[in-house]
Amino acid sequence: MARWMARSMLASLAALCGLYACGGSSEGSAGGQAGNGSQVGGTGSSGSGSDGANGNNGSSGSITNAPVIPGGGVTAGPLQPGCGPETAQECAPPGGGCNSDAFLEGKVEVKDAGSTCFFGEDSDVPSATVEHITEVSAGEEYVHLRVIFDPDFVDTTYGECSAETGWNSKRGHTLKDLYKSDHVELKLYDCDDELAMHFKLDFIEDGMPTDCGYASAGVTGGDGKMFVGDPDHVLATTSSLDRNMNGCGYCDEESSPCPGGEGYEVSPDAPEWDFRMVYELWVSAEAFGSAGFCRPGIEYVHASPAKGKSDTVLVEPDECPPPDGPPPEEDCPPNYELFLASEGEYLCAGPPTNGECPDGYELDLESEGARCIEQR
Numbered sequence: 001m002a003r004w005m006a007r008s009m010l011a012s013l014a015a016l017c018g019l020y021a022c023g024g025s026s027e028g029s030a031g032g033q034a035g036n037g038s039q040v041g042g043t044g045s046s047g048s049g050s051d052g053a054n055g056n057n058g059s060s061g062s063i064t065n066a067p068v069i070p071g072g073g074v075t076a077g078p079l080q081p082g083c084g085p086e087t088a089q090e091c092a093p094p095g096g097g098c099n100s101d102a103f104l105e106g107k108v109e110v111k112d113a114g115s116t117c118f119f120g121e122d123s124d125v126p127s128a129t130v131e132h133i134t135e136v137s138a139g140e141e142y143v144h145l146r147v148i149f150d151p152d153f154v155d156t157t158y159g160e161c162s163a164e165t166g167w168n169s170k171r172g173h174t175l176k177d178l179y180k181s182d183h184v185e186l187k188l189y190d191c192d193d194e195l196a197m198h199f200k201l202d203f204i205e206d207g208m209p210t211d212c213g214y215a216s217a218g219v220t221g222g223d224g225k226m227f228v229g230d231p232d233h234v235l236a237t238t239s240s241l242d243r244n245m246n247g248c249g250y251c252d253e254e255s256s257p258c259p260g261g262e263g264y265e266v267s268p269d270a271p272e273w274d275f276r277m278v279y280e281l282w283v284s285a286e287a288f289g290s291a292g293f294c295r296p297g298i299e300y301v302h303a304s305p306a307k308g309k310s311d312t313v314l315v316e317p318d319e320c321p322p323p324d325g326p327p328p329e330e331d332c333p334p335n336y337e338l339f340l341a342s343e344g345e346y347l348c349a350g351p352p353t354n355g356e357c358p359d360g361y362e363l364d365l366e367s368e369g370a371r372c373i374e375q376r
Contacts (some may be wrong), residue, residue: 120301196287
């Protein structure tokens with residue numbers, strides 16, 4: 001049984017659908033064996049049913065519905081369209097987007113999107129969250145995937161402040177700990193429920209040809225290894241530490257930046273630093289043939305060392321919790337509804353009247369003035 005009751009998010013996300021052209025239903029269809037994620041848009045309850053993979057019932061965009069995981073710094077945000085393989089080592093701008101204009105102008109077509117969470121035994125907190133977007137940009141179709149581990153299991157702090165985030169105070173946590181052994185083992189299934197790709201993706205490796213000398217070695221180097229599929233179908237790979245060092249320019253090998261406070265608050269000295277262990281990759285749609293990509297699979301999460309008693313935790317897929325808990329009991333003005341903002345909070349939103357918003361509301365720039373949202 002799912003740890004979280006299934007919730008109909010379609011009504012509360014109606015305002016977002018105006019921007020992202022959400023479509024489809026949350027009921028499973030062909031490829032619905034995944035059955036363990038949540039989404040807006042497409043079909044199949046994992047966000048990847050075959051109908052969604054083949055056009056999302058005519059809509060041109062969709063969003064993921066993943067829980068907000070602390071520690072991402074000012075560049076954190078839900079996985080967004082328009083971030084192609086060429087952005088792999090870039091330091092993302094605030095909010096995590098990178099080419100939203102191309103999406104809004106119709107230059108990027110989103111065919112499907114979704115998220116799946118993986119839980120250790122008797123845990124209500126996901127050990128790993130996988131977001132995915134299938135999109136077409138510049139004539140190339142690919143699947144953009146991002147895997148985020150629970151920061152209470154492992155994070156990217158090392159050196160002088162590692163004990164502050166839960167690492168053993170006597171041993172601490174070093175950069176070497178992060179480039180020795182750390183990886184994610186990922187399986188990718190098509191919508192015929194056939195295993196299309198199976199590999200280990202390296203987190204970070206030393207001696208790489210970058211200014212900092214560190215980078216993810218992908219699926220063929222470091223701790224990466226290909227089991228099933230063609231490695232040439234992997235268009236690009238990166239990780240949070242790869243971006244921290246090579247995109248954002250934080251190259252200190254002795255100590256990482258420190259959080260600004262409890263709960264992985266943004267570092268005042270390095271606001272872009274991502275304290276989470278994040279794996280990211282882009283896979284050509286050719287890897288999944290005519291069936292299309294349908295769902296990810298993870299059997300365990302691993303970090304050596306990890307913060308807990310075990311460096312490896314066996315996991316099972318289940319429905320993701322809501323991004324910021326259940327919607328609040330709030331009465332919106334007439335013709336307004338709750339929607340889930342990208343920051344993970346619920347807000348009332350609706351259309352302006354005669355171009356103006358009611359008291360306490362303002363035009364939402366992200367929707368180009370098409371809706372009013374509560375002032376924050």
